Amino acid sequence: MRFRFLAPVFAAAFAVTFAVPALAEPGSWLEPPSPKTLPKMARGNRTQNLEFLFGALKVAPDETSAKAIEQRIWALWAVSPSDTANLLMTRVRTAIQAKETDLAIKLLDGIVKIKPDYVEAWNRRATLYYVKKDFGSSLADIREVLKREPRHFGALMGLGMIMSEVGDDKQALEVYRRLLAVYPKMQRVPDLVKTLQEKVEGRDI
Numbered sequence: 001m002r003f004r005f006l007a008p009v010f011a012a013a014f015a016v017t018f019a020v021p022a023l024a025e026p027g028s029w030l031e032p033p034s035p036k037t038l039p040k041m042a043r044g045n046r047t048q049n050l051e052f053l054f055g056a057l058k059v060a061p062d063e064t065s066a067k068a069i070e071q072r073i074w075a076l077w078a079v080s081p082s083d084t085a086n087l088l089m090t091r092v093r094t095a096i097q098a099k100e101t102d103l104a105i106k107l108l109d110g111i112v113k114i115k116p117d118y119v120e121a122w123n124r125r126a127t128l129y130y131v132k133k134d135f136g137s138s139l140a141d142i143r144e145v146l147k148r149e150p151r152h153f154g155a156l157m158g159l160g161m162i163m164s165e166v167g168d169d170k171q172a173l174e175v176y177r178r179l180l181a182v183y184p185k186m187q188r189v190p191d192l193v194k195t196l197q198e199k200v201e202g203r204d205i
Contacts, residue, residue, distance in 0.1 A: 050076055054151055057183055066185035070153070077120050077149075085115040092124060101128055112144075119148050123155050135162050151182045169200050 053073050060066035080086050088111050095104035105128050111121040126141035139162060145155035156179055163172035173196040176189055183189075 046076055054182070057185075060185050063185050063187055066183065070183070074154075077123075077152075080115055080118040080120070082115045082118065085111050085118050085121065089121065089124075096124075096128075101132065104128055116144075117148060119145055119152060122148075123152065123158075126155060126158055130158055130162065135166065138162065153179065153183050153186065156182075169196055172196060173200050 050073065053069055053076070057066060057069045057073070060069055080089070088107050092104050092107045092111075095101075095107060105125060108121050108125040108128070111118060112125070115121065122141045122144040126138045126145065129135075129138035129141060138158065142155045142159050142162075145152050146159075149155075156175065160172050160175040160179065163169075163175060173193065176193045176196065179186060179189055180193065
């Protein structure tokens with residue numbers, strides 16, 4: 001296979017315990033909703049807030065409700081406790097909008113050095129590497145995201161997309177199934193699982 005050289009990276013990525021990704025347009029897991037459109041989060045314990053929201057995400061009755069919960073999760077992920085990291089991330093967004101991908105990556109390099117626990121810096125750099133077709137670097141950053149937040153549906157989405165793109169349908173199916181355990185109402189994922197299941201495991205008799 002033409003991506004055989006990535007096998008060790010794939011193995012390392014899957015060694016991490018994680019949930020899983022969904023179908024999206026290339027690079028779309030990079031951009032969570034704009035900060036201007038995200039809901040304002042009340043003060044409180046961030047970990048407790050995330051636990052509550054992920055619990056609600058699992059039992060959301062429909063896609064509309066699930067999407068609203070997703071936006072609140074993004075709101076918590078988007079902000080770092082570091083003012084410096086937040087300022088640099090603003091510059092990252094400006095660089096991305098200007099299509100200055102290399103500059104955005106350099107800025108993200110700085111963020112992960114000063115604030116390695118800021119998940120969104122890893123996630124955004126992973127996506128930029130994906131856009132550049134540097135799947136090895138993208139997977140390495142996805143692994144960093146998932147070590148810190150195993151339920152990160154954005155990074156997991158990217159992982160699933162990469163697995164599909166390199167032709168590993170079996171791994172992609174596993175990833176998408178795990179995603180449904182985290183985010184059951186994620187758009188298009190159930191259909192994707194059904195399609196891959198028929199392809200990998202065959203139709204039920």
